[in-house]
Amino acid sequence: MTDPLLSVQNLSKSYGALKVTQDVSLDVREGRVHAIIGPNGAGKTTLISQLSGQLRPDSGRVVYAGQDITRLDMAGRVRLGLARSFQLTTLLPSFSALENVALAVQAREGSSFRFLRPAATEQALNDQAMACLADVGLSDRAHRRAGSLSHGEKRQLELAIALATRPRLLLLDEPLAGTGHEEAAQLVDLFAKLKDRVTMVLIEHDMDAVFALADTVSVLVYGQIVASGSPSAVRADPAVRTAYLGEEAAPC
Numbered sequence: 001m002t003d004p005l006l007s008v009q010n011l012s013k014s015y016g017a018l019k020v021t022q023d024v025s026l027d028v029r030e031g032r033v034h035a036i037i038g039p040n041g042a043g044k045t046t047l048i049s050q051l052s053g054q055l056r057p058d059s060g061r062v063v064y065a066g067q068d069i070t071r072l073d074m075a076g077r078v079r080l081g082l083a084r085s086f087q088l089t090t091l092l093p094s095f096s097a098l099e100n101v102a103l104a105v106q107a108r109e110g111s112s113f114r115f116l117r118p119a120a121t122e123q124a125l126n127d128q129a130m131a132c133l134a135d136v137g138l139s140d141r142a143h144r145r146a147g148s149l150s151h152g153e154k155r156q157l158e159l160a161i162a163l164a165t166r167p168r169l170l171l172l173d174e175p176l177a178g179t180g181h182e183e184a185a186q187l188v189d190l191f192a193k194l195k196d197r198v199t200m201v202l203i204e205h206d207m208d209a210v211f212a213l214a215d216t217v218s219v220l221v222y223g224q225i226v227a228s229g230s231p232s233a234v235r236a237d238p239a240v241r242t243a244y245l246g247e248e249a250a251p252c
C-alpha cells in the first residue's frame, strides 16, 4: 500500500490538567475523505488545529507527504498544499466574492505575476478566482459583496478561497454548521464532486453528511480515538455505540 498523505503519530496536547489530545494516531490516504466525529468537547477542533499548524502539539509528529511538518507554521503548511477551511476563515464583507478569492490567489502566487503589466496581472488573478468560484457554483455571485451573500453562499465562498490555495489536503471544520437542509445538501454535493481533486479531513456533526462522504471515520472521545474504520464498521462498533453515539442515537 502507498504511504498515507498525512500521518498523525502519537499526538498529545493538554491545557493544564485537561488532556485534549491523547496519543492520537491516524493515517489519511490520498484521494479519500477521512471524517473525525465525536461528541462536543471531544477535542476535534483542537486536533485539526494541530494539523493546520495553528496549535503546537506537546508531543507526537505530523508527517505530510513524507515530510515531518510538526514544527512548520500554518503559512508553510499552506504552501505545501495543506489548507484549512471553515470556522476560522474571515471573509471581507465589503469586498466582492471575486475580490475575496482573488486575494487568496494573489497570496498563493506571490511574485509569480511580476513580469506581467498591472492590467494583465489583474486579469490573470480574476481568471483564476473566477475558476474557483465556478468550482463551488458561485459564478453568478462574483460581483456581489461577500457580506450580502446568504449563509450557504458564504460557506461556498470560504471553500472557493480554500481552493484558491490549490490544496492537496483540505481540513474542513464543521463546514455545514449553521446551514439549512437545502444548503447542507448542496455543500455535500460539492464536496462529493471535489473528492476526485483533493483529499479531505472532515469534522462534522451532521451524520448524514459524514456517512455520505467519508471513506474512513475515526471516532474521538475525550481526546482519544476509540474506533477507526469504514463508515459501516464504525457504525456497527459496540464501543462507538456506548462511548459516543449511545445505543439509541446510533446512526443507522
Ligand SMILES: Nc1ncnc2c1ncn2[C@@H]1O[C@H](COP(=O)(O)OP(=O)(O)OP(=O)(O)O)[C@@H](O)[C@H]1O
Pocket: 015, 018, 020, 038, 039, 040, 041, 042, 043, 044, 045, 046, 047
Ligand atoms: N485554549 C483552550 N484553553 C483551555 N481549554 C480549551 C482550549 N481550547 C479548547 N479547550 C477545551 O478542550 C476541550 C476540547 O475542545 P474542542 O473545541 O477541541 O472540542 P470539539 O470536539 O471540537 O468540540 P465541538 O464539537 O463542541 O466543537 C474542551 O473541553 C474545551 O473546553
